[in-house]
Amino acid sequence: xxxxxxxxxxxxxxxxxVTSVEPRTSHSWWRLTVLGIGAxxxxxxxxxxxxxxxxxxxxxxxxxxxxxxxxxxxxxxxxINAALNLGKTLINSGVFTGGVLLATVVFGVLAGYALAxxxxxxxxxxxVSMLLLLMVPFQLLIIPLYVLIVRYxxxxxxxxxxxxxxxxxxTAVFIFRQYFLQLPKELFDAARIDGANEFRxxxxxxxxxxxxxxxxxxxxxxxxxxxxxLWPFLITKQQSMQPLAVALANYMNTVQSTVxxxxxxxxxxxxxxxxxxxxLFLAFQRYFVAPNIGSAxxx
Amino acid sequence: MAQxxxxxxxxxxxxxxxAVNGLSLEIExxxxxxxxxxxxxxxxxxxxxxxxxxxxxxxxxxxxxxxMNRVAPKDRDIAMVFQNYxxxxxxxxxxxxxxxxxxRKTPKQEINRRVVDAANILGxxxxxxxxxxxxxGGQRQRVAMGRAIVREPEVFLMDEPLxxxxxxxxxxxxxxxxxxxxxxxxxxxxxxxxxxxxMTLGDRVCVLxxxxxxxxxxxxxxxxxxxxxxxxGFIGSPSMNIVxxxxxxxxxxxxxxxxxxxxxISEHVVHAxxxxxxxxxxxxxxxxRPSDFEEASLVDESWARMPVTxxxxxxLGGEIHVIFVVDAPPVEHKDVVDLAPEAEExxxxxxxxxxxxxxxxxxxxxxxxxxxxxxxxxxxTRNLYFFDPDSGLAIGKKQAAExxxxxxxxxxxxxPGPA
Numbered sequence: 001x002x003x004x005x006x007x008x009x010x011x012x013x014x015x016x017x018v019t020s021v022e023p024r025t026s027h028s029w030w031r032l033t034v035l036g037i038g039a040x041x042x043x044x045x046x047x048x049x050x051x052x053x054x055x056x057x058x059x060x061x062x063x064x065x066x067x068x069x070x071x072x073x074x075x076x077x078x079x080i081n082a083a084l085n086l087g088k089t090l091i092n093s094g095v096f097t098g099g100v101l102l103a104t105v106v107f108g109v110l111a112g113y114a115l116a117x118x119x120x121x122x123x124x125x126x127x128v129s130m131l132l133l134l135m136v137p138f139q140l141l142i143i144p145l146y147v148l149i150v151r152y153x154x155x156x157x158x159x160x161x162x163x164x165x166x167x168x169x170x171t172a173v174f175i176f177r178q179y180f181l182q183l184p185k186e187l188f189d190a191a192r193i194d195g196a197n198e199f200r201x202x203x204x205x206x207x208x209x210x211x212x213x214x215x216x217x218x219x220x221x222x223x224x225x226x227x228x229x230l231w232p233f234l235i236t237k238q239q240s241m242q243p244l245a246v247a248l249a250n251y252m253n254t255v256q257s258t259v260x261x262x263x264x265x266x267x268x269x270x271x272x273x274x275x276x277x278x279x280l281f282l283a284f285q286r287y288f289v290a291p292n293i294g295s296a297x298x299x
Numbered sequence: 300m301a302q303x304x305x306x307x308x309x310x311x312x313x314x315x316x317x318a319v320n321g322l323s324l325e326i327e328x329x330x331x332x333x334x335x336x337x338x339x340x341x342x343x344x345x346x347x348x349x350x351x352x353x354x355x356x357x358x359x360x361x362x363x364x365x366x367m368n369r370v371a372p373k374d375r376d377i378a379m380v381f382q383n384y385x386x387x388x389x390x391x392x393x394x395x396x397x398x399x400x401x402x403r404k405t406p407k408q409e410i411n412r413r414v415v416d417a418a419n420i421l422g423x424x425x426x427x428x429x430x431x432x433x434x435x436g437g438q439r440q441r442v443a444m445g446r447a448i449v450r451e452p453e454v455f456l457m458d459e460p461l462x463x464x465x466x467x468x469x470x471x472x473x474x475x476x477x478x479x480x481x482x483x484x485x486x487x488x489x490x491x492x493x494x495x496x497x498m499t500l501g502d503r504v505c506v507l508x509x510x511x512x513x514x515x516x517x518x519x520x521x522x523x524x525x526x527x528x529x530x531x532g533f534i535g536s537p538s539m540n541i542v543x544x545x546x547x548x549x550x551x552x553x554x555x556x557x558x559x560x561x562x563x564i565s566e567h568v569v570h571a572x573x574x575x576x577x578x579x580x581x582x583x584x585x586x587x588r589p590s591d592f593e594e595a596s597l598v599d600e601s602w603a604r605m606p607v608t609x610x611x612x613x614x615l616g617g618e619i620h621v622i623f624v625v626d627a628p629p630v631e632h633k634d635v636v637d638l639a640p641e642a643e644e645x646x647x648x649x650x651x652x653x654x655x656x657x658x659x660x661x662x663x664x665x666x667x668x669x670x671x672x673x674x675x676x677x678x679x680t681r682n683l684y685f686f687d688p689d690s691g692l693a694i695g696k697k698q699a700a701e702x703x704x705x706x707x708x709x710x711x712x713x714x715p716g717p718a
Binding site: 184186187189190191192193194195196200204205208209 | 347350351352371372373377378379381382383384385387388389390398399402403446450
C-alpha cells in the first residue's frame, strides 16, 4: 500500500501505521503500552509458576525470572507425584468437578425451564426466594452443611458428600431461566399443540436452541469446583479421597520439608492443577464470548 | 371436521384488562371464518382461546360435540399456523412436518406418506432435508402450513399467517390458501388485521372491536350492510368517506346536506328505507364509498353532482383515486376514532387539512383529472350510508335477512365492491 493511494477510511483502519496520522498513532501506542503492561501483570505469576516448577534449586532472586539452562529439571514433578499420587487426586478432582457440573446442568436446566415456561402457583415467590438464596454467602452455611452431611447423612469422605452442596446452583438456574425466556413463545405453543409434553419440548426443542449457551455456562462453572478448596478439605479425612487442590494445600503444610526443592515441587503441583483449566479455555475460547442464540423463526 | 361454537366467551387478564367480552359465534363445519379488526381488538386472543393456549375466563367453547374449556391444546384436534411460523429451528423440514405425528405415535409409514403428500401439495419436496434457517420467508410459511396439514386436524387456526411476507408473495399465498381450503375443506378460523385478506378469504367475516363482536356476515354483506360506522369504515379499501350531514325535505325535494353540498336523494330510496323517515330535519353521519363516485361526464343525469378541487391523484392503472378536501370537520365519533391506528403513530392529522375532511373518490382510469383541477364528480346516491350520530348504528340499510354463508361467490374479486 502506498502513501498516495490511501483514503481516509483506510487510514482509520490502519492505526499501527506510524507515518500517516500522528495523533491516532500515538494514541494507539499508549493503548498498546497500557494493555501490554496489564497483560504482563496478569501473565507473570503464571509464567513464574512454570519457571519455578522447573528449577533444580530454588532461586528467589531476580535472576530466577529468566530460565537458566543449568538449573532446569523435571524432578519436581516426580516428587510431587510421589508425595500426592497425582493420578488419584486428579481423578478425585475430576469426579468432584464432573459431578457438580452434571448436577448443575441437569437441575439448572429443569428448574430454569420450569421457572421460565410453566405456569404454576407460587412461581414468582419461588423465583424471588431463589434470588434471595444467592445472597447468602457459602461460608455462613459451612457449619450447618458439615453437620448435615457428615453427621446426619454420613457422607464424609465420599464423592457424594463433596458434590451435594454444589449440586443445585441458583446462579445456573437463573441463567438457564433467562435463556429459556429468550426463546420465542410461539415455539412452545406450537409444540404443545403438536402434542409434545413438557419434557419433550425441553429436550427436543428448547435444549438444542440453547446448546451453545449451555456450553458457555458449563465452562464458566467448571473453574469453581475445580479450584474449590474449603469444602472438600473439610469433608475429606482420607488422602485418597482428596481433590488435587486440597491435597496440594495439605502438602504445603506438612510434607514439603522432605524434598530437595519444596518450592519447586509445590509449583509443579500448581501447574498440574492449572493445566486442565487452561486447556479447556484454549479449546473453547470462542464460547467465552456471549453466544448468539439466533432464533430461526422469521425471515 | 367439526363445528365450533363459542358461547358468551370472556377473557379477562390478571389486572382486570378485558380482552374479549361476551363473544358468541357459531362456525359451521368446513367453513372459513375470518376474525378481523384493528390491533388490540382481541382477535388473536379469541383464536388462542380456541386453541387452548389461553384460559377462558367465562363462557364455553365447543369443538365438534365436546366442550373444550379445560381440554389441553394437544387433545383438541386442532392445528395452528403462527405469524412468525414457529418452525423448530433445530429440525429439518421433514422433522418439522413429522413432529406432531411422531408425538402422537403415528406409525412410521403413515408419517412418511403424509409428509410426502403435504410436501408435494405445497411444493416443498426438494427442501425436506433443509433446516428452516436455509429457507426463504415464503418457504417457511409453507412449512408452517404443511405442519398443520399433515396433522389432518378437525380445525385449522391461523394467526396472521401471511403478514410476514412481502406484498407480492402475500397475494399468491392468499390464493393458495383459498385453494387449499377448497381442497381440504377443513373448518378454518383465520385472524388478520388486513381487511382485503378478510374479504377475499372468508366465507364469513367477523369484525371485532375492543373484544366485542360487531358483525358477522359474508364479505359482500359486510360491505353493503355494515351495522355501524365502525364496520362501515373498517371494511372497504380505500375506506368509506364520512361526514356529519343533515337530512332535509323541502320544496326542492329530499336531500342530504353537508359543507357546501346538497345531494338530492330519490324518493324511491327513502321509500325503500323507511327507517330514514324520522331522521329528516336531523343530523346524521353520512357515509360514501369511494367506489360510488365517478367523473361526472362519464355518468348519466341520475347521479348527483359534486364539484370539488382535487388535491392529489393516485393513478393505479386500472383506476384513479382522487383525493380532495371537504370543508367540514372530521367526524369525531368513537367508532371512527377506533378505526385510525395511524393516529397513534402521528400520521393521521396532516395540519394542512385541519378542521377539514379528506375524502377519496375512485374514478375511471381514462379520466383526465390532475392534481389541482377543479372537477365535477358524480355520486351514486342510491348507495348512501346513513349512521345515527349518537349510537353510530346504521340507519335504514337493512341487514341481510339471515347471515347466510355464500360458499364462493364473493371470492373471485380481489377487492370488494364494483371495480
